[in-house]
Amino acid sequence: MKKMGLDVGEKTIGVSVSDAFGWTAQGITTVKWTEGEFESAFDQLAPIISEHEITTIVVGLPKNMNGTIGERGEASQVFANRIQERFNIQTDLWDERLTTMAAERVLLEADMSRSKRKKVIDKMAAVMILQSYLDAKV
Numbered sequence: 001m002k003k004m005g006l007d008v009g010e011k012t013i014g015v016s017v018s019d020a021f022g023w024t025a026q027g028i029t030t031v032k033w034t035e036g037e038f039e040s041a042f043d044q045l046a047p048i049i050s051e052h053e054i055t056t057i058v059v060g061l062p063k064n065m066n067g068t069i070g071e072r073g074e075a076s077q078v079f080a081n082r083i084q085e086r087f088n089i090q091t092d093l094w095d096e097r098l099t100t101m102a103a104e105r106v107l108l109e110a111d112m113s114r115s116k117r118k119k120v121i122d123k124m125a126a127v128m129i130l131q132s133y134l135d136a137k138v
Contacts (some may be wrong), residue, residue, distance in 0.1 A: 003056040004049065005130025007096065007122050008079045010035045014122030015045070016130045017052045022137070025130035027123035035075065038082050049087060057089055060096030060129040094133045096125070 005025055007014035013031040018024065028048060033041040048054070059080040062072045069077070077093065078130035106124065 001055050002052045003058055003130060003134070004045075004052070004054045004080075005058045005060070005094075005126045005133065006083075007060045007125040007129055008050060008076050009122060010075075012122045013041060013045075014124070014126030014128040015048060016123065017048070017054070018134055022134055025127045029126045030122045038079070038086070042083065042086050045083075046087075047117070049089070054089060057083055057087070057090060057091045058094050058130050058133045061093040061124070062096050065097065068105060092133070094129055096129050 001019040002020060003022060005014075005016040005018075011034070013033060014023045015028045016085060017028050019026070031044045033040055033044070035087065049057075050069065057080075059076055061069070061076050061080075064070050064073075080091045080093055083089075
């Protein structure tokens with residue numbers, strides 16, 4: 001009954017997974033992909049989905065601050081639809097406004113160097129997306 005959180009960007013996808021109880025989210029990896037080449041991303045996500053027995057995938061939905069959905073939000077919606085079709089797993093979109101900025105702030109407070117932050121920012125954003133989803137579902 002684990003859930004997976006995804007922060008989908010143009011070049012990378014941050015991946016997080018919940019514990020079996022659905023209480024906490026942990027960062028797993030960052031998948032490199034070229035936007036639109038879904039199979040390359042799915043080939044990397046498939047073993048994680050299988051290994052962790054994922055039952056729900058939560059895709060971050062980047063809304064504009066006024067609540068509208070722009071180009072990046074539309075791309076996330078397409079990704080969510082494609083992943084649901086490919087894996088036949090419940091897929092939910094989750095408002096991710098400010099998660100990347102919040103992740104950046106956490107990493108800055110941890111005094112992490114810029115080069116190290118760049119390597120983990122997407123994974124940390126995926127953790128924040130999934131954790132906020134889990135917290136709202138309790």
